[in-house]
Amino acid sequence: MNKTANLPPKPVWKCGKCGGELKHGTVKITYLGNDLRVEELKCLNCGLVLITEELALGKMFEVEQSLEDK
Amino acid sequence: MVTHRANIYKEVGAAMDQVELRRLESKCSQENPPACTAGCPIHVDVRKLMLAIQNQDWKSAASILQQKQPFPGIISRICDHPCEDVCKRKDVGATVAISNLERFCLENHAPKIATVGAVPPKSQTVAVVGSGLRGLTTAYDLARKGYIVTLFEKSDRLGGNLWKHPEQQLPAQVIANELSVLNRPNVTIESNTVITRQDLSQLKERFDALYIGFAAQSEDALELLGENSTVDPISCTTPIAGVFAGGQLGNNSPINAVADGRRGAVSIDRYLQGASLTASRDREGAFESKLFVNVNKIPSLPAVPMSHESGGYTGEEAVREAGRCLNCQCLECVKACKYLESYGGYPKKYLREIYNNESIVMGTRHANKMINSCTQCGLCAEVCPNDLDMGQVCLASRESMVRRGKMPPSAHDFALRDMAFSNSEQFALTRHQPGFNSSKYVFFPGCQLSGSSPEHVEKVYAYLTEQLAGGVGLMLRCCGAPAHWGGNQGQFQTSFEEMVAEWESLGKPQLIVACSTCHSMFREKLPGVVSLWELIKDMDLPIQGAGANYGKVAVQDPCTTRYEQGIHEAVRHILLRLGCEIEELPYSKELTKCCGFGGLTAFANPGLAQQIVENRIKESTADYVAYCAMCRDRFAAHGKRTLHLLDLIFADDLQNAATRPDSGFSQRHEHRARLKRTLLHKFWQTPQERERGYRTIKIICNEEISKLMEERLILIEDVQQVIEHAEGTGSKFINPDNGNYLAYFRPARVTYWVEYQPQEDGFVVLNAYSHRMEIVEEVKP
Ligand code: SF4
Ligand code: SF4
Ligand code: SF4
Ligand SMILES: [Zn+2]
Numbered sequence: 144m145n146k147t148a149n150l151p152p153k154p155v156w157k158c159g160k161c162g163g164e165l166k167h168g169t170v171k172i173t174y175l176g177n178d179l180r181v182e183e184l185k186c187l188n189c190g191l192v193l194i195t196e197e198l199a200l201g202k203m204f205e206v207e208q209s210l211e212d213k
Numbered sequence: 214m215v216t217h218r219a220n221i222y223k224e225v226g227a228a229m230d231q232v233e234l235r236r237l238e239s240k241c242s243q244e245n246p247p248a249c250t251a252g253c254p255i256h257v258d259v260r261k262l263m264l265a266i267q268n269q270d271w272k273s274a275a276s277i278l279q280q281k282q283p284f285p286g287i288i289s290r291i292c293d294h295p296c297e298d299v300c301k302r303k304d305v306g307a308t309v310a311i312s313n314l315e316r317f318c319l320e321n322h323a324p325k326i327a328t329v330g331a332v333p334p335k336s337q338t339v340a341v342v343g344s345g346l347r348g349l350t351t352a353y354d355l356a357r358k359g360y361i362v363t364l365f366e367k368s369d370r371l372g373g374n375l376w377k378h379p380e381q382q383l384p385a386q387v388i389a390n391e392l393s394v395l396n397r398p399n400v401t402i403e404s405n406t407v408i409t410r411q412d413l414s415q416l417k418e419r420f421d422a423l424y425i426g427f428a429a430q431s432e433d434a435l436e437l438l439g440e441n442s443t444v445d446p447i448s449c450t451t452p453i454a455g456v457f458a459g460g461q462l463g464n465n466s467p468i469n470a471v472a473d474g475r476r477g478a479v480s481i482d483r484y485l486q487g488a489s490l491t492a493s494r495d496r497e498g499a500f501e502s503k504l505f506v507n508v509n510k511i512p513s514l515p516a517v518p519m520s521h522e523s524g525g526y527t528g529e530e531a532v533r534e535a536g537r538c539l540n541c542q543c544l545e546c547v548k549a550c551k552y553l554e555s556y557g558g559y560p561k562k563y564l565r566e567i568y569n570n571e572s573i574v575m576g577t578r579h580a581n582k583m584i585n586s587c588t589q590c591g592l593c594a595e596v597c598p599n600d601l602d603m604g605q606v607c608l609a610s611r612e613s614m615v616r617r618g619k620m621p622p623s624a625h626d627f628a629l630r631d632m633a634f635s636n637s638e639q640f641a642l643t644r645h646q647p648g649f650n651s652s653k654y655v656f657f658p659g660c661q662l663s664g665s666s667p668e669h670v671e672k673v674y675a676y677l678t679e680q681l682a683g684g685v686g687l688m689l690r691c692c693g694a695p696a697h698w699g700g701n702q703g704q705f706q707t708s709f710e711e712m713v714a715e716w717e718s719l720g721k722p723q724l725i726v727a728c729s730t731c732h733s734m735f736r737e738k739l740p741g742v743v744s745l746w747e748l749i750k751d752m753d754l755p756i757q758g759a760g761a762n763y764g765k766v767a768v769q770d771p772c773t774t775r776y777e778q779g780i781h782e783a784v785r786h787i788l789l790r791l792g793c794e795i796e797e798l799p800y801s802k803e804l805t806k807c808c809g810f811g812g813l814t815a816f817a818n819p820g821l822a823q824q825i826v827e828n829r830i831k832e833s834t835a836d837y838v839a840y841c842a843m844c845r846d847r848f849a850a851h852g853k854r855t856l857h858l859l860d861l862i863f864a865d866d867l868q869n870a871a872t873r874p875d876s877g878f879s880q881r882h883e884h885r886a887r888l889k890r891t892l893l894h895k896f897w898q899t900p901q902e903r904e905r906g907y908r909t910i911k912i913i914c915n916e917e918i919s920k921l922m923e924e925r926l927i928l929i930e931d932v933q934q935v936i937e938h939a940e941g942t943g944s945k946f947i948n949p950d951n952g953n954y955l956a957y958f959r960p961a962r963v964t965y966w967v968e969y970q971p972q973e974d975g976f977v978v979l980n981a982y983s984h985r986m987e988i989v990e991e992v993k994p
Contacts, residue, residue, distance in 0.1 A: 156946040156955060159939075165946075171989040175622070178989070185990070192988045193946055193955070194966065199984040207985050211621035212577050 156193055158186035165193060175210050229610065234568045237606065240599040241561035242505045247541035249311060251502035252299035254472030257281045259296060259311055263538035266314060266531055275324035278315060283353045283471065284391040286323060287375065289315040290383045292468045295499055301506050301539055307516040309538050310526075317526045326394055334399060335359040337485045340420040342408045343433065345373030346467055347459045348426025349392070350474030351481070356400045358482055363401045363420070365408050371395070374464055381523075410437055417455060422481045425451075425458035426474065434458060448490040449477045457481055472498045505543045505598040546593035546603070549800070551825045552586055552814070553593065553603065560593070560603055567610050578619065584610045585624045585817035588825070589698060590772035590807035592800075604812070611700025623985060624817045625699035626962060627926045631878070635660035635691035636708055640885040642689040643715040646678055647896050652722035653683030656745075659728030660691040662859075664881030665842035667888035669859040672755075673727065673745065674892070680752055686719045687896075688712075689889055692731035698813045709738070727859075729780065729841055730811075733773035746783040746840060746858070754790065754862055763867060766856065767796040767833040769848070771841035772807035784840055784858060791861050798832045808844040815847075816926075826851045836871055850875035877919070879929040907937040911975030918978050927965060927981045934958050935967040936976050953979060959987065 154165045163186045170183040170192050184193040194203065229237075245251070249259040258277050265273040278285040294312035302309045337360055341352045344366040352364045364371070371392050375383065395402065408416070416423055427434040429444045441452045446460040457480050461473040476497055483490055517534040519526055526534060546560060547553045556563065563583065570580035587607040594602035614620040634640065640660065645652050656677055658670040677685045690712060696705035716724070716739070724742040726732045735742045766788065774780045781802050788795055800806045806829050809815055809822035830837070830853035839845040840858040848855040849872070860870035876884065893899035903909075910933045914922065922928070939945040939956030946955040957966045964987065968980040 155948050155950065157949055159945040159947040159954060159956075160943045172986045173989050174986040179986075190990050191944055191946070192990050194957070194964075194984060194988070196966070196980065196982045199966065199982050203984050203986055207623065208621075209577070211623060212579070212581050 154184055154193075156184070158189060158191055160191055161186065161188045163188040174207055175213075177210055179206070229568050229571050229606075229613070234564060237564050237601065238561055240597070240601040241543075241559065241564070242503045242598065243543045243559045244561050245502045245504035247504055248299040248301055248502050248506070249296040249309075249541075251504075252499050253281075253296040254468050254499045255281045255475060257296070257315075259309075260538065260540055262318075263309065263311075263314070263535040264540065266318065266535035267538075269528070269532060271318065271322035272324075274318045275322060278318065279324060283350045283475075284394070285315075286319050286387045286391040287383065288468065288471065289319040290387065291375075291378055293466050295466070295468065299501075301508055301541055302514075302537055305508050305511045305539075306514040306537065310516060310534055313519070313526060314531055314535055317528075317531045320525060321528070326390060332357065332359040335361070335485075337361065337421040338363070338419070339422045339424065339481055339485075340365065340416050341424045341426055342416075342437070343373065343426030344371040345426055345464070346375065346470040347428070347474035347477070348373070348424065349395075350471045351424045351426060351478045352400065353395060354475055354478035355481060356395065356397060358478075359399065360482075360485070361399050361401075363403060364395070365406045366402070366404045367407045369404050371402065371404070408437065410439055413437065413453075413456070417453070421455070422484055423456045424449075424477050424481060425456065426477075428459045428464050428470070428473075429462050431459075431462075431464070447476075447494055449473075449480045450490060455484065457484075469498075504541060505545065506539065506541045507543075507545055508539070511539065543598070545596045545598070546601070549592050549596050549804075549806075550590075550603075551828050552588060552821060555586075555821055555824065556583055560597075560601055563603065564606065567606060571610060571613060581614070581621055581624075582818060584614070585621070586814055586821050587812050588772065588807040588809060588814045589812035590805075591775050592772070592804065592806060595775065595803055607812070608698070608700060611698075612702055613700075615700045615702070620700065622962060625695065625701070625813050627878075628695040628813050628816050629699060629701065629704065630961070631882075632660070632691045632693065632695040632704075632708070634882060635689075635885060636711065639882075640689055640889050642687065642889050642893070643718060644897060645686045645719060646684045647898075649684035649686075651684055652686035652719045654681055654725055655686035655688050655716065655719055655722040657688045657690075657692075657724055657726045657731060659726065659731040659842075660689075660885060661730070661842040661881075662727050663689065663885045663888050665846050665876045665884070666857060666859065667884045667891070669857070669863055670727075670888055671892065671895070672863045673859065674896070676755060677725065680749075684722075685725075686722055687892065688715060688719075689885075689892075690715075692726075692728070692734040694730045694734050695813060697734060698811070709734075713739070729771040729773045729777070730843075732777070732780070744777070744780050744783065746787060747779050750783040750786045750790075754787070762792040763836075763856075763861060765794040765796055765835045766838040767798050767835040768801060769798070769808070769829075769837050769839040769841075769844050769855075770801055770805040771839070771844055772805055772811050773841075775803050775805060778802075787858065788838065788861070793838070793861070796833055796835045800832065808839075808841070808847045810843040810847055819924075822847075823851070846875040849873060877923050878926065879919075879922070882928060882930065907933040910936055912936075912978060913972060913975050914978040918981070922978075922981050925982060927983055931958075931960065931963075931965045931983075932967050932969075932978055932981060934960050935965050936969060939967075964988065 156165055165184040166187050167182045168185050169180055170185060172179050247260045250256050262274055262277045282288045292312050296311050297308040300308040339355050339360050339362050341348045341364045344364055352362050356362045372388050375388055425437055435442050444451055444458045444460045449457045449460040451458050457477050459473050461469055480490055514537050517530050544559055566580045567584060570578045584607050587604055589604035589608055591604050594600050656674055663670050674687060693705045693708035724739060725745055725748055727745040732744050770781055785795055809825035815822040826847050830848050830851055837848055837853060837855040838858055839855055845855050845857045854871040856871050864870040890901055894901045912929050912932055935956055935958040938958040953968055953970055955968045957964050963983050963985055965983045970977045
């Protein structure tokens, strides 16, 4: 997952749990026993992670598919 | 034709091995040469040549000829063209004038005489006696391989019998030119040298090998070889080691003389290299090709006449005549199957890719998606001259992938969960007919009909209980086809055993199935299973009036009925009784085509599944009638007016029925669950149960969002769970500009995201998407 390209200028979403701003931070994700660390939006207070539609259906989907074929 | 689909690579646990690969590969004839090439004793690539002529690509034409013909200018003028006798055009017009076209190429676009290629010279020496076509070809072939060749000719010029052809057919100048290829450093020509039987032993001393360039048993050969003149026709060996001779009788076929000389050269080369003289020689000389070519639908075309018989073809005539070439291929299955077509090859190639896919230990398995895209419909086996069933191959490969834990989870997960739903509390049900404590029959409507038209299931059940005596039980559940198609034998077996236990609990009544897929899952395993159509074909039909005289309908036979003649006939019999006029689709009955749902193609490769439907609905402009709920819904989803056979019997409004949209995945779940509740209530007087838990959350989506969710395989119940979780825990994001919420939940192996807005007593869905990767993150309380 690309770490820097196309970062939106300012996230539109706020944490609904604590009202905090979302920042890019390291997020651990896993699929079929493969762990990956990526920079994603998350609430730095409570840790809630946001995966955007673009990411889920784009890059993330590609990685899922290629891990499935390994 | 195949009537029984045997299991390919049976042994449980085994992946396709080399032996199996070879066995399957040998069934696909596509890579065999066309009849002309096989029938040509030196195997000129006629198919390619004809294309080159059509494209007026004279350079390629010449090089195609030079590749196989030792002296193209000579052969093109005198060949006795046995290729033409076997040309497939013969049955649809007249054989292609291959020889005359070759002559045209050489007369009008002669290539430069081939110059000496850079072959590493060899030290071994060969003597060739006689310079007719046999000797010339042997000398030429061996010289090209780098041997040191000496050619003995009793007269003062090379060519032997070649000089007997009239000047007009084969000008002296052409002979001289063409034979100038032998002017090379490793060839010595000894003309005016008569070799007698006495000279042979001396030549044997001087040379490493000898070739006697005369036809077997000819006068010249007998004179030279005496009692040693028996020649093996395959290896051209004589009883004397190192001495080879023409193995074919007679001098009446120039092209066979060339082939004979070539065979001699192959033998001498093998002899001098110490290789076997007999191994794999079955494809030398003319042979019969195994390439299957279907000329049934090819319009007949007469030969292009020559305007000047003696002068040969004009350019324009040659191009037209070459254009009659059928470009012979098999590809029967590829022409019939969108899936096979879409991967750009043919089974022999695919088999290798599937084999490689299975053999990979580390690295990417590129053929996974291909293997999961076949609908397992069996049409390929039906049209293949050798019954190669790629559906069975793909199924076996899927089974092996599942066993080895290599099946991509995204391919079939959704369908398997759908199956689990149908076999859960939510839908599954087994009952005797109300008022009975035994069953003579049991109706098994299947999950797809129940999901698509629950009202038909209700009506059919009521109808059967009225018509049949002895008790008609009811079983609601899935037949297990998704697990079977997905290669998940374990899951299929579990589901099947559960089903059988339920069936036994009813006392093993005769199974009546409404879905041909269920039928195909049970027919070999459960005795007496009967399709609804065969059962009711002669019973009183409760025609609603609307059904009568509907007009013309084209019948879609589900691919799972391919060899079920009884069902095909019953369905047509019912249609006629209903007053319909039947149109047979070009692909019907044992040639029928899948709607794209079979084999779970619609999940593993939705784009291809769509092409499959589009292709199928184009076959006729008539309204279609299907007797599988999936076929019906998929055609309808693509805008084709399609009725279910049950519509014609039970629906009140056929116009509506023909255009009723596809039910969609969420609705199918809801239909099934509701059907169970309704039937329990109506037939067994069970108090209607209310929905509980998250299923009571009211979800509002417009058409666009519903469609998006459908495409993304997201169900209403998934959305309900996300919202229940978000609202219950407060774990959600908010957009301060518009107040929308965004939240996720992972009920099983998929994470669902929903953007939503609360509205009165429910929630409006604004977007939904999913991913399979799991977020591993601690959310601090
Ligand atoms: S039908 Fe298909 S599999 Fe059979 S021989 Fe022809 S190309 Fe090969
Ligand atoms: S004309 Fe002769 S050389 Fe040409 S393809 Fe036919 S048999 Fe072969
Ligand atoms: S989709 Fe049907 S015809 Fe095509 S390869 Fe698969 S089983 Fe054969
Ligand atoms: Zn927070």
